[in-house]
Amino acid sequence: MSTAVAPVAAHSLTLRQLRPFYGKRLAVHAVDLNLPANQITAIIGPSGCGKSTVLRCLNRMHEAIEGARVEGTVLLDDEDLYQPDLDPTLVRRKVGMVFQQPVVLRTRTIYENVAVGLRLAGVTARSELDATVEGALRAAALWDEVKEKLQMPATALSGGQQQRLSIARTIAVKPAVILFDEPCSALDPIATLKIEELLLELRQTFTIVIVTHNMQQAARISDQTAVFMVDQSGAPTGVLVEFDRTAQIFSQPGDSRTEDYISGRVG
Amino acid sequence: MATTSERPVALGNAWTRWFRHGDGLFAAIVALFSVLVVGLVFAVGVVTYLGSAEARAQFGAGFFTGIDWNPIETSIQAVTFGAWPAVRGTLLTSLIAVTLAAPVGIGIGIYLSELCPRSIRQPLSFMVELLAAIPSVIYGLWGVLVLLPFFTDVLANPIADSLGTIIPALAQPVGTGRGIIATGMILALMILPTISAITRDVLAVVPNTQREVMLALGATRWEVIWGAVLPYSRAGIVGGIMLGLGRALGETMAAVMIVGNTARISDSWFQPATTAASQIASELTNATSPLHESALIYLALTLFAITLTLNLAARILVAQLSRGAASSRF
Amino acid sequence: MSLRTGAPPNYARRRIIDRIMRALTVVATATAVVPLVLILGYVLVVGGSGLSVSFFTETYQAPLMGDFTDPTLVDPAVGAPEGGANPDDPYADLDLGALTGATPAEPTDGHGSIDLSQVSSGGGVLHGIVGTLLVTLVGLLLALPVGLLAGVFLAEYDNNWLATATRFCTDVLSGAPSIVIGVVAYILIVQQTRTFSGLAGSIAIALLMVPTITRTTEEILRLVPQTVREAAMGLGAPTWYTTFTVVIPTALTGIVTGVLLAFARGAGETAPLILTVLGNNTLSVNMLAPIAALPLLAYRYTESPFPTEIQLAWSTSFVLVVLVLFINIALRLATRSRLRGR
Numbered sequence: 022m023s024t025a026v027a028p029v030a031a032h033s034l035t036l037r038q039l040r041p042f043y044g045k046r047l048a049v050h051a052v053d054l055n056l057p058a059n060q061i062t063a064i065i066g067p068s069g070c071g072k073s074t075v076l077r078c079l080n081r082m083h084e085a086i087e088g089a090r091v092e093g094t095v096l097l098d099d100e101d102l103y104q105p106d107l108d109p110t111l112v113r114r115k116v117g118m119v120f121q122q123p124v125v126l127r128t129r130t131i132y133e134n135v136a137v138g139l140r141l142a143g144v145t146a147r148s149e150l151d152a153t154v155e156g157a158l159r160a161a162a163l164w165d166e167v168k169e170k171l172q173m174p175a176t177a178l179s180g181g182q183q184q185r186l187s188i189a190r191t192i193a194v195k196p197a198v199i200l201f202d203e204p205c206s207a208l209d210p211i212a213t214l215k216i217e218e219l220l221l222e223l224r225q226t227f228t229i230v231i232v233t234h235n236m237q238q239a240a241r242i243s244d245q246t247a248v249f250m251v252d253q254s255g256a257p258t259g260v261l262v263e264f265d266r267t268a269q270i271f272s273q274p275g276d277s278r279t280e281d282y283i284s285g286r287v288g
Numbered sequence: 289m290a291t292t293s294e295r296p297v298a299l300g301n302a303w304t305r306w307f308r309h310g311d312g313l314f315a316a317i318v319a320l321f322s323v324l325v326v327g328l329v330f331a332v333g334v335v336t337y338l339g340s341a342e343a344r345a346q347f348g349a350g351f352f353t354g355i356d357w358n359p360i361e362t363s364i365q366a367v368t369f370g371a372w373p374a375v376r377g378t379l380l381t382s383l384i385a386v387t388l389a390a391p392v393g394i395g396i397g398i399y400l401s402e403l404c405p406r407s408i409r410q411p412l413s414f415m416v417e418l419l420a421a422i423p424s425v426i427y428g429l430w431g432v433l434v435l436l437p438f439f440t441d442v443l444a445n446p447i448a449d450s451l452g453t454i455i456p457a458l459a460q461p462v463g464t465g466r467g468i469i470a471t472g473m474i475l476a477l478m479i480l481p482t483i484s485a486i487t488r489d490v491l492a493v494v495p496n497t498q499r500e501v502m503l504a505l506g507a508t509r510w511e512v513i514w515g516a517v518l519p520y521s522r523a524g525i526v527g528g529i530m531l532g533l534g535r536a537l538g539e540t541m542a543a544v545m546i547v548g549n550t551a552r553i554s555d556s557w558f559q560p561a562t563t564a565a566s567q568i569a570s571e572l573t574n575a576t577s578p579l580h581e582s583a584l585i586y587l588a589l590t591l592f593a594i595t596l597t598l599n600l601a602a603r604i605l606v607a608q609l610s611r612g613a614a615s616s617r618f
Numbered sequence: 619m620s621l622r623t624g625a626p627p628n629y630a631r632r633r634i635i636d637r638i639m640r641a642l643t644v645v646a647t648a649t650a651v652v653p654l655v656l657i658l659g660y661v662l663v664v665g666g667s668g669l670s671v672s673f674f675t676e677t678y679q680a681p682l683m684g685d686f687t688d689p690t691l692v693d694p695a696v697g698a699p700e701g702g703a704n705p706d707d708p709y710a711d712l713d714l715g716a717l718t719g720a721t722p723a724e725p726t727d728g729h730g731s732i733d734l735s736q737v738s739s740g741g742g743v744l745h746g747i748v749g750t751l752l753v754t755l756v757g758l759l760l761a762l763p764v765g766l767l768a769g770v771f772l773a774e775y776d777n778n779w780l781a782t783a784t785r786f787c788t789d790v791l792s793g794a795p796s797i798v799i800g801v802v803a804y805i806l807i808v809q810q811t812r813t814f815s816g817l818a819g820s821i822a823i824a825l826l827m828v829p830t831i832t833r834t835t836e837e838i839l840r841l842v843p844q845t846v847r848e849a850a851m852g853l854g855a856p857t858w859y860t861t862f863t864v865v866i867p868t869a870l871t872g873i874v875t876g877v878l879l880a881f882a883r884g885a886g887e888t889a890p891l892i893l894t895v896l897g898n899n900t901l902s903v904n905m906l907a908p909i910a911a912l913p914l915l916a917y918r919y920t921e922s923p924f925p926t927e928i929q930l931a932w933s934t935s936f937v938l939v940v941l942v943l944f945i946n947i948a949l950r951l952a953t954r955s956r957l958r959g960r
C-alpha cells in the first residue's frame with residue numbers, strides 16, 4: 022500500500038428501513054443491512070432487483086435522479102446521511118462511487134482526471150496535488166502505466182486503465198467508503214482480475230460495497246453478500262432476501278430463491 | 289398493399305416497363321432538384337458578384353475603409369462610396385448583440401437542459417423558440433414604439449450623463465435613442481433563441497456519466513456544469529454563438545428601423561449610424577446611379593460571404609458534437 | 619470525524635457560488651421570457667384593441683383632420699419623420715391631394731398648426747392581407763416542388779456527395795441574410811423588368827422557403843419506419859412508386875406542418891419585400907406590379923407621424939403575430955400528439 026494514501030480510520034455503514042422510491046413507486050422493500058468497516062460487501066441478484074438503486078442510496082446519488090427520493094436512514098458510523106439540512110455533496114465526499122462504464126472526464130488529462138476532486142476542495146498547491154495524484158494512481162495500480170503520460174488526454178487509455186483511473190480519482194479524495202456498481206462488466210477477464218486484486222488491497226483502507234452480476238467474483242473477493250430478488254406480488258419491487266457471510270451464502274444458502282439463483286447462474 | 293404489386297401487371301406493357309424501370313428516372317428527377325438547390329446558392333453568389341462589378345472595379349478593397357458615403361454630388365463633395373460607416377455599424381451592433389446574448393443564451397440553455405424541473409422544460413423551450421418565430425418587423429415596431437422611449441429615459445441618458453463623461457462611446461447626445469446601442473440590444477433579443485436552443489441541444493448530448501462522476505466526487509450542481517458539462521460541449525456552444533453572430537450581422541428590419549440610417553461616424557454609440565443590411569434596404573430602391581446600386585450590391589456580397597463563412601464554421605463545430613442532432617434546425 | 623466538520627475548507631464559498639450561478643440561469647431565462655411576454659402582450663393588446671370590421675375590409679385611406687367631413691387631406695408621405703429615416707418612401711411621388719381634389723396639409727411634427735393626434739384615419743389593411751397571401755402563396759408554389767423533391771432526394775438517397783452538398787447549401791441559404799436574397803431578386807427581376815412586382819417578392823420568399831421545406835421534408839421522411847418501405851418494396855413496388863404511394867402519404871401531416879411553418883415565416887419576411895414588391899396603397903392582385911404586404915405596412919406605419927397610423931401598425935402586427943402563433947402552436951400540438959401516439 023502506498024504511503025501517500027494514508028489508511029483512514031475504519032468506517033461502517035448501517036442501513037435502517039431504507040426504502041428508495043422512483044416518484045410514487047417503491048423500488049425496493051425496506052432494507053436493513055450492516056456493512057462492517059474494512060470489509061467487502063457484495064450485492065447480487067437478478068437484473069432489475071434494485072441493486073444499483075440501493076447502492077446509489079448510500080451516497081445520496083439516488084436523489085440526483087429527478088423524482089427519486091428515499092425513506093429510512095443510512096448511518097455512516099453513527100451519523101445519519103439523511104439527516105435534515107445535510108448537503109448531499111458532503112456525503113458524496115465521504116462515500117465515493119465507481120460506475121459500471123469506465124468514465125473519464127473527456128476534456129481533461131490523466132493527471133487532471135485524478136486531481137479533479139482535490140481541485141473541487143480548493144487544493145492548489147502543486148506539491149500536494151502531485152503527491153496525492155501519484156499516491157492515488159499507485160493505489161489504483163496504474164502509476165507505472167501512466168507516469169510517463171500524465172499530461173495526455175485520459176481518453177487515450179484502454180477500458181481497463183480507464184476504470185482504474187476512475188478508482189484513482191475516487192481514492193484521491195480519501196473517502197471512507199467506496200461503492201462499486203458492476204465495475205468489471207465492461208472489462209475483459211485480465212482487466213477484471215486486476216481490478217479484483219486491487220479491491221482486495223483497497224479493503225485495508227476503505228469499506229467497500231460492490232454490485233456484481235458475476236457469482237464467482239462475489240465468491241472470490243467479498244466477505245459478505247447481500248442477495249436481492251424481485252418481489253413479483255403486485256408491482257415488481259426489489260427485496261433483500263438474504264444477507265450473510267459470503268462463504269455461508271455460497272455453500273449453504275438459507276433461502277431457496279438464493280439457491281436457485283446461485284445455482285442457475287453458477288451452474 | 290396487395291394492389292401495389294398487382295396493379296402493374298394489369299396495365300399495359302409499356303407502362304409496366306416504365307413502372308419497373310422508373311427508378312432511374314425518379315432518382316434523376318429528385319437529384320436534379322437537389323442540384324437546383326445547390327445552384328440557388330451559387331446563383332446568389334454569382335449574381336451579387338456580377339452586380340457589384342462596377343463598385344469592385346472602382347473601389348477594390350479600399351471600399352471597406354472608405355469613410356465617405358456620398359450618393360449625391362454637392363458643391364463640397366464628389367460622389368463616392370466608402371463602406372466603413374456601414375461596416376463599423378454592422379460590427380458594433382453585432383458585437384454588442386453577441387456580448388449581451390451569449391451569456392444570457394448560454395444561461396438559458398443551461399437552465400433548460402440541466403436545472404429546470406422536467407414539467408416546465410417543454411413549455412419554456414417552446415417560449416424561447418417562439419422568440420425566433422416572431423417576424424423581425426415586429427421587433428422593429430416594438431423597439432421603436434416601446435423600447436426606445438424606455439431605453440432613452442432609463443438607460444441611455446443616465447449612462448451618458450455618468451459613464452459617458454469618461455467614455456466617449458457612451459457620451460451624450462442620446463437624442464431619440466436611435467443608434468448603435470439600441471440596435472445591439474434588439475439584435476441581442478433576436479439572437480437569444482439561436483444561442484440558447486443550440487446550447488440546450490449540445491448540452492443534452494453530454495453523456496450523463498460525465499455529470500455523475502463529478503457529482504459522486506461531491507461537486508455542487510454548478511461545479512458539475514462548469515467542470516464537466518460545459519467543457520464537454522464547448523465547441524458546440526461556440527458554434528451556436530457564431531450562428532447567432534451570423535444572424536445579427538445580416539438582420540435587416542430591426543436595424544433599419546432603429547439604427548437611424550445615417551452613414552456617418554459619431555463618437556457616441558448612442559448616435560444614429562447605419563449597418564450594411566439597413567443601408568441596402570433603405571437605399572437600393574432609390575439608388576441615384578448605377579455605381580450607387582453597385583456599391584450596395586457589393587455590401588450584399590460581403591454580407592453573404594461573411595455569413596456563409598460563419599455558418600460553415602459554426603455548423604462544423606456543432607455537428608462535431610451533436611452529429612446532426614442540432615444542426616438541421618437553424 | 620463528522621460529515622459537517624469534515625467539509626472542505628472552501629465549502630461555504632462553493633455553496634454560495636452554486637446558489638448564485640443557478641439563480642443567474644433563472645434570471646437569464648426570465649430575460650428571454652419577459653421581453654417575449656412584453657412583445658406579444660403589446661401586440662395582442664394594443665394591436666387587438668384597434669381591430670374592427672373595416673380594418674379587414676377596407677384599404678388605405680389618407681388620414682384626415684378632425685372629422686371625416688373635413689376636406690383637408692393630410693398627405694402622410696410628406697411627413698417622413700426623423701430626418702430622412704424613410705428615404706425610400708414609395709408614395710413620395712403620389713399626390714393624394716391632387717387625386718381627391720383636396721389641398722394636402724403639411725404634417726409638421728409640432729412646428730406648425732396641426733395637432734397630429736387630432737388626425738383621424740379610417741381604412742384598413744385589406745390590400746395588405748390580399749398582397750401577403752398572394753405573394754406568399756405564389757412563393758410557396760415556387761418553393762414547394764424544389765423543397766419537396768430535394769427533401770425526398772436527401773431522405774431516400776443518402777450518403778453521396780450531392781446529398782452533402784445539398785445539405786450544406788440548404789444551411790447556407792437558411793443562414794444567408796434575407797436582405798441578400800432580396801438583393802438577388804431585385805437584380806434578377808426588378809432590374810430586368812424595370813418594375814417592382816409581387817412576382818419578384820414571391821421569388822425572394824421562395825428562395826427563403828426552400829431550405830425550410832427541404833430540411834423538414836427530409837426529417838419527416840426519415841421518421842417513416844424503414845419497415846414500411848420494405849413492406850412495399852417486398853411486394854415488388856419500385857422505389858419511386860413506394861415513395862409516392864406509401865412514404866409521402868404516411869408522412870403527409872408532418873410535411874404539411876413543415877410547409878405551414880415555412881408559410882408563416884415567409885409571410886413575416888419584410889426586408890426582401892422592401893426591395894421587390896415595394897408596396898401599394900390600393901387593393902391590387904396584379905403580381906406584375908407593386909403590391910401591398912402586411913409586414914411592409916407594419917414597417918411603413920411604424921414610421922408614420924400620425925397616431926392613428928401607428929395604431930394601424932400595431933393592428934397589422936397583431937394579424938402577423940396571430941398567424942405565426944397559430945401555426946407554431948398547431949405545429950407543436952401536432953408533433954406532440956404524434957410523439958405520444960408512437
Ligand SMILES: Nc1ncnc2c1ncn2[C@@H]1O[C@H](COP(=O)(O)OP(=O)(O)OP(=O)(O)O)[C@@H](O)[C@H]1O
Binds near residue numbers: 073
Ligand atoms: N431512473 C429511474 N426511474 C424510474 N425507475 C427506475 C430508474 N432506474 C431504475 N428504475 C427501476 O428501479 C428498479 C431497480 O433498478 P436498478 O437499476 O436498481 O436494478 P439493478 O438491480 O441495478 O439491475 P441491473 O442488474 O440490470 O443493473 C427497476 O425496476 C428499474 O426499472
Ligand SMILES: [Mg+2]
Binds near residue numbers: 072073074202
Ligand atoms: Mg444496476
